[in-house]
Amino acid sequence: MTTAFPALGTTAEVLVTDPRRLSAAVDLLSVELAAIDLACSRFRADSEISRLHETAGRQVRVGALLAEALGAALRAARLTDGLVDPTVGAAVRALGYDRDFALITGGVVSVKQCSNPVSHPRPAPAEPIPAPGWHRVLFDPAQRLVVLPRGVHLDLGATAKALAADRAARRIHASLGCGVLVNLGGDLRSAGPEPAGGWQIALGDDHAEAVVRPDTTVALHHDGALASSGTTRRRWRHGGRTVHHIVDPRTGDAAEPRWRTVTVAAKSTVDANTASTAAIVLGEDAPAWLEARRLPARLVGVGGDVVTTPGWPRERKAA
Structure with a gap:
């Protein structure tokens, strides 16, 4: 049984092996998402x-919770040598991603106040702003103490949603005992018993349409994690060009478009999404980088070419 609802600027979906537990699973997922939003949203x-x-x-x-999310983000930066860096906050704002993506349309930001939509033209485009660097954030995880330098702005988008998927799946299984799959806009985590043959995951450039028009399908097994990053869905016009939401911290600009979608399997959704984001930033060097870290992955190029790394599960092609 499954249900889906909007959350965190994307679609949240939860599936359970016991239909009687679905309502309770939705409630637990909603609590986790509300908590991560209140802790980590740069739009609130x-x-x-x-x-x-x-x-x-x-x-x-x-x-x-913010300490856990910040720890996950800084760990991602360390493991990727800064390819995934939480200090890109100023960079993504300079590219025009300055509020919830649902409000970004056609070069203006539309805000609904009551029943009257109000449009605010964007300011003049700013030059790309390279990330100051994750190492500038002073963090003591044991004491949960943080010193954020002046002028450094955080964006935990590359890891916070994935962390929510990990936390929610573990919590739902621990509380309800059934098998569960949580999907937050392409960030997936399973926990507990799985259906016969595993959880069948449809892959495509657009996670919202992949179920009805999948490129391929793979099976996700017990306590597995899968995450997809891409450049085809969260796109907008800014400064006379089309940009997307994955920023190269080294330049502060949208990553060069070598891959339109990268999907990675890992032990946690945070690790999977960290790797898939880093792969988009790396471009041509991504397959070798993923293989060196023994991460099974599927990369789809902007021209439609598909590259997989060792360990990627057997696919079932769409009819």
């Missing part, structure tokens, strides 16, 4: 990460 003035930006330059003790 009342989020904890927004308050952290307001106290830049001072030592602050953060809540347990």
